[in-house]
Amino acid sequence: MLKFWYKQFPQYPSDHPDYWRIRFIEHALLITSCYFFILTLINIFLFPGFKYALLDATGLTFSLGIYFRFRKTGNVEITSWAATLMLTGLIMLFVISTKGHAHTLLWATLIPPFSFFLIGRTWGSFISGLSFVICALLVYQQIQKPEPVAFGNGSLFNVIEVCIAQILLFRFYEKTRFSAYKKLTLRNLEIQKMAELDKLTGLYNREKLDTVLEKLLTVSSLKSNTKSTHNANNIPTSSATNISKSTSLASSIIHSNQSDNMIINDTEKSVTSEYPISIAIIDIDHFKRINDNHGHLIGDKVLCELAQLLQGQMRNDDLLARWGGEEFVIVLPNTTLADATELSERLRLHIAQHNIQDMALTISVGIAQYGQDDSAYSLLDRADKALYQAKSRGRNCVAVA
Numbered sequence: 001m002l003k004f005w006y007k008q009f010p011q012y013p014s015d016h017p018d019y020w021r022i023r024f025i026e027h028a029l030l031i032t033s034c035y036f037f038i039l040t041l042i043n044i045f046l047f048p049g050f051k052y053a054l055l056d057a058t059g060l061t062f063s064l065g066i067y068f069r070f071r072k073t074g075n076v077e078i079t080s081w082a083a084t085l086m087l088t089g090l091i092m093l094f095v096i097s098t099k100g101h102a103h104t105l106l107w108a109t110l111i112p113p114f115s116f117f118l119i120g121r122t123w124g125s126f127i128s129g130l131s132f133v134i135c136a137l138l139v140y141q142q143i144q145k146p147e148p149v150a151f152g153n154g155s156l157f158n159v160i161e162v163c164i165a166q167i168l169l170f171r172f173y174e175k176t177r178f179s180a181y182k183k184l185t186l187r188n189l190e191i192q193k194m195a196e197l198d199k200l201t202g203l204y205n206r207e208k209l210d211t212v213l214e215k216l217l218t219v220s221s222l223k224s225n226t227k228s229t230h231n232a233n234n235i236p237t238s239s240a241t242n243i244s245k246s247t248s249l250a251s252s253i254i255h256s257n258q259s260d261n262m263i264i265n266d267t268e269k270s271v272t273s274e275y276p277i278s279i280a281i282i283d284i285d286h287f288k289r290i291n292d293n294h295g296h297l298i299g300d301k302v303l304c305e306l307a308q309l310l311q312g313q314m315r316n317d318d319l320l321a322r323w324g325g326e327e328f329v330i331v332l333p334n335t336t337l338a339d340a341t342e343l344s345e346r347l348r349l350h351i352a353q354h355n356i357q358d359m360a361l362t363i364s365v366g367i368a369q370y371g372q373d374d375s376a377y378s379l380l381d382r383a384d385k386a387l388y389q390a391k392s393r394g395r396n397c398v399a400v401a
């Protein structure tokens with residue numbers, strides 16, 4: 001039933017800038033139609049005020065007329081203007097004809113929310129300003145010629161009706177604002193995610209690798225300083241607790257979008273143990289031949305499949321990234337050179353045992369462990385040199401820097 005009255009226009013999907021204006025138009029015209037209908041009945045049977053009943057009946061005719069015209073044409077601009085002018089005109093006619101008595105002035109407060117939402121800031125300001133000038137003139141007239149004012153049910157109705165209308169309007173505004181904010185946040189997250197992923201393999205890209213590596217190395221240096229301070233103070237440390245703290249820290253660095261400072265502050269509080277970091281650079285052997293013999297598209301598929309195979313072997317805190325071309329880098333937090341060698345051997349065997357795109361492939365791996373004098377650049381450079389050694393040794397092997 002409601003679906004019929006709230007017509008969806010396929011040309012205005014939910015991310016269209018006019019989507020909420022359309023929802024507003026439909027809500028506003030339907031609700032004002034109901035209002036005018038009820039007011040017409042009240043003014044005929046309850047008060048009786050035929051003049052006002054006629055005004056309300058006119059409002060009902062206009063509201064429904066504009067509503068059905070809008071359903072037919074879907075013209076947002078014309079409907080916005082028509083709805084604003086109709087509502088402003090009828091409200092002001094009502095306020096003027098009652099000389100602003102019986103709290104009818106309150107109705108004018110509905111004009112800004114309507115007009116700003118439908119016809120924008122400039123015209124919204126103009127129409128609202130004009131309406132308020134008229135209201136001010138009416139009050140000024142009342143001051144000049146004070147008349148005894150009788151408060152009756154009409155006043156009560158005006159206050160209640162305007163308050164309900166205001167609540168409905170603000171609920172709608174809040175919903176619009178919240179929905180826009182939510183959409184923006186989701187979009188930002190999507191963009192952020194896309195910016196750190198490699199398009200072909202879906203692994204993290206080089207930018208993300210650089211950022212994570214820089215942060216981890218900062219953490220590691222901070223740790224060294226913290227450790228020497230603690231040792232100087234003879235504070236005992238539990239290695240089990242510290243390893244788990246370091247692990248969760250690495251995870252938060254790799255998967256988080258927190259600012260550097262927040263992470264580093266956390267680090268100062270939580271890391272007190274040795275914090276070895278190793279990296280491995282993996283390079284597919286003779287990849288050029290695959291491209292040459294089977295074409296670049298098959299080459300791409302090989303890269304994707306290999307990426308999946310490697311990813312399947314990673315621990316939660318390891319970061320696997322595509323470094324470029326047919327080279328991948330793994331950042332291994334909490335990993336000594338010995339552990340990294342063992343892991344790399346396991347990876348090398350794993351790849352050698354699998355056919356990728358019906359081809360037998362091998363990889364060469366160069367590894368290095370972060371040392372006190374290292375920067376991210378020098379660490380990668382040392383691992384790259386180790387990879388070069390692995391290649392010179394005949395490929396399909398692991399070399400250590």
Ligand SMILES: Nc1nc2c(ncn2[C@@H]2O[C@H](COP(=O)(O)OP(=O)(O)OP(=O)(O)O)[C@@H](O)[C@H]2O)c(=O)[nH]1
Pocket residue numbers: 200283284285286287288289291295296297298299300303324325326391395
């Ligand atoms: N299909 C595909 N090929 C790529 C991509 N990026 C780089 N390449 C290719 O990877 C190949 C790398 O070749 P080389 O650097 O000579 O290395 P290789 O043939 O693997 O030889 P070695 O590393 O010495 O074992 C080149 O042919 C590049 O064109 C990519 O995204 N897709």
